Amino acid sequence: MAQGRRGRRKRSNGHGKRTKPTPSSTPELTEPSASPPSELTEPSASPPPRAPAWMMEPPPRAADDGSWLILDRFVHLSRRRRLGVVGGDATASSLAVDCAGRQIRASLRIADPPAVSRLYLHRPDTPQIDGVFSGPAAIAAHRNSILFRMTVPFEDSTWWGETRYFPLDYLVYSCSSTSSSPSLTALPPCFDGGKTNPSLDKWFQPYRLQQQRIMFDQDMGILCHGDNGEKFTVADLTYRYRHEVDLCLLHHPPPAAGDPMKWSVNRLQIPSDMKIDVYSWRNDVVVPIGRSLCWVDYYQGMLLIDVLEDHQQLHYIRLPAQALKSRRLYIDPGAPDPFRRVCVTDAGIIKLVCIFTQHPPSPTDFTIITWTLVDINKGAWIKDVDTIMEAGKRLRPFLDG
Numbered sequence: 001m002a003q004g005r006r007g008r009r010k011r012s013n014g015h016g017k018r019t020k021p022t023p024s025s026t027p028e029l030t031e032p033s034a035s036p037p038s039e040l041t042e043p044s045a046s047p048p049p050r051a052p053a054w055m056m057e058p059p060p061r062a063a064d065d066g067s068w069l070i071l072d073r074f075v076h077l078s079r080r081r082r083l084g085v086v087g088g089d090a091t092a093s094s095l096a097v098d099c100a101g102r103q104i105r106a107s108l109r110i111a112d113p114p115a116v117s118r119l120y121l122h123r124p125d126t127p128q129i130d131g132v133f134s135g136p137a138a139i140a141a142h143r144n145s146i147l148f149r150m151t152v153p154f155e156d157s158t159w160w161g162e163t164r165y166f167p168l169d170y171l172v173y174s175c176s177s178t179s180s181s182p183s184l185t186a187l188p189p190c191f192d193g194g195k196t197n198p199s200l201d202k203w204f205q206p207y208r209l210q211q212q213r214i215m216f217d218q219d220m221g222i223l224c225h226g227d228n229g230e231k232f233t234v235a236d237l238t239y240r241y242r243h244e245v246d247l248c249l250l251h252h253p254p255p256a257a258g259d260p261m262k263w264s265v266n267r268l269q270i271p272s273d274m275k276i277d278v279y280s281w282r283n284d285v286v287v288p289i290g291r292s293l294c295w296v297d298y299y300q301g302m303l304l305i306d307v308l309e310d311h312q313q314l315h316y317i318r319l320p321a322q323a324l325k326s327r328r329l330y331i332d333p334g335a336p337d338p339f340r341r342v343c344v345t346d347a348g349i350i351k352l353v354c355i356f357t358q359h360p361p362s363p364t365d366f367t368i369i370t371w372t373l374v375d376i377n378k379g380a381w382i383k384d385v386d387t388i389m390e391a392g393k394r395l396r397p398f399l400d401g
Contacts, residue, residue: 069110069117075136075148078122091175093184098152098169099206102126106173106184119146119173127153129160139217142288143224145174145232149217155205167207172222172252176230187234187250190215190263213263215248221286221293223307233307235286237295239278243270247305247312266312268305274316276300282328284337289344298340299328302350304376320371320381323354349373352381 091108098104104123111117121136136150151166159165167189175182194211201211215236223233236248247266254261270278277300284298292315295303301318318324329339339355350373357366371381 068113070113070115071138071141071146072116072118073138075106075119075121075138075150077135078120078124091182093173093182096171096184096186098123098126098150098186099167099189100152100155101206104171104184106171106182108173108182119148121148121150123150127157127160129153129163134163134166137217139170139220140222140286142222142232143229144176145172145222145224145229147172147220147222147234152206159205167212170234172232172234174224174230174232176228185252187252188261188263190248190250190265192248192263192265193246213248218283219286219295221288221295223288223291223293225291225308235293235305235307237283237286237303237305239281240267242278243272244268245270245314247307249307268312268314270314274314275318276303276316284340285342287342287344289350290348294342296342298337298342299324299326302342317373317376317379319352320383322369323352323371326354326356329357350376351384 089107091110093106095103095105102123102125104121106122107120109118109120119138134151136148138146138148140147147170149168149170151163152169153160153163153166169189170187172185172187173182174185189207189210190213191207191210193213196211215238219238220234220236223235225231225233232252234250234252238246238248240246245268247268248263249266250261250263252261270276281297281300283295285296287294287296289304291308292304292306295305299319301316304315304317305312323340328337339357341353343351343353345351352371352373354369354371355366356369367387369386370384372384374380374382
């Protein structure tokens with residue numbers, strides 16, 4: 001699950017009409033120089049240095065009370081008639097089609113935190129398939145948009161047993177004050193870098209003779225931009241060789257009016273003086289920061305890329321020295337790390353939260369430390385909080401109750 005933002009609204013009892021989400025109401029998921037970071041131990045009397053120009057985008061709106069929600073990372077399916085939409089549902093998106101030509105739409109079930117809000121995908125014409133079949137899942141969210149993926153069965157039912165070969169559709173659910181209803185945008189497939197095998201590709205319907213580029217959820221992010229967040233950019237960052245990464249970008253709408261929406265793949269060089277261990281790098285979360293997307297390894301650092309620039313470059317920020325001394329304890333693949341989190345506040349401030357335990361973990365005591373990035377050019381962090389907590393005493397009231 002992840003946290004997001006939304007405008008305050010009256011909760012529905014489940015039988016009335018749903019109100020249209022505002023541009024700031026859709027949730028957000030959750031998840032410099034190359035020199036070593038300098039860590040400050042005391043707050044400076046002067047204000048923090050301003051971010052460089054490549055970071056600057058219209059400052060985020062200050063959040064009002066109740067302007068966030070918790071989004072379920074699983075997208076729920078509905079196969080009701082009329083594409084599952086209840087009359088008067090203002091969260092229902094416009095119609096879209098998947099890569100097999102079947103009509104689909106999405107809607108948002110909003111709940112006040114700590115209850116969980118859920119995105120629903122309505123596709124009544126999609127066949128029900130027995131066996132292991134990957135359901136739709138939310139990948140990332142920013143401002144008024146949610147990026148999610150879904151698996152699309154082959155047109156030929158003979159090959160429904162080969163679910164691991166099914167093509168993927170990536171979609172963006174968005175709401176904007178400039179449109180009368182939320183939109184559902186089906187992103188075009190990316191074939192750049194996909195493998196080809198003429199003897200097998202003919203069975204890959206509807207993508208005949210082509211196979212999609214492999215993109216993993218943890219490597220993808222979305223950045224909304226424009227005055228009302230009506231524009232968005234989707235990015236995927238993939239490690240290639242020792243000193244290279246591939247940045248796969250899709251802009252909506254396209255930069256040039258009238259051009260079709262399509263992916264571009266840019267190869268970026270990792271500077272030799274950038275102190276980063278690419279072999280052990282693991283993307284834990286991708287967060288939007290200004291004009292940039294930030295790929296975070298909770299045990300190494302952050303890679304920032306201005307995805308709106310014509311010529312992108314890597315900007316690396318190492319974690320504070322104390323955070324670099326511990327190793328990753330939570331190794332369950334596909335699950336978020338429970339000990340660390342990087343987030344960006346409404347004021348555009350980058351925060352790092354770490355929970356430290358003894359090794360092996362102590363059943364009682366643990367330490368919570370938070371840092372703030374005060375200089376993005378020098379990678380300077382300042383420690384905010386360093387608190388030792390006794391888990392038994394903190395949890396006892398809840399266990400006794």
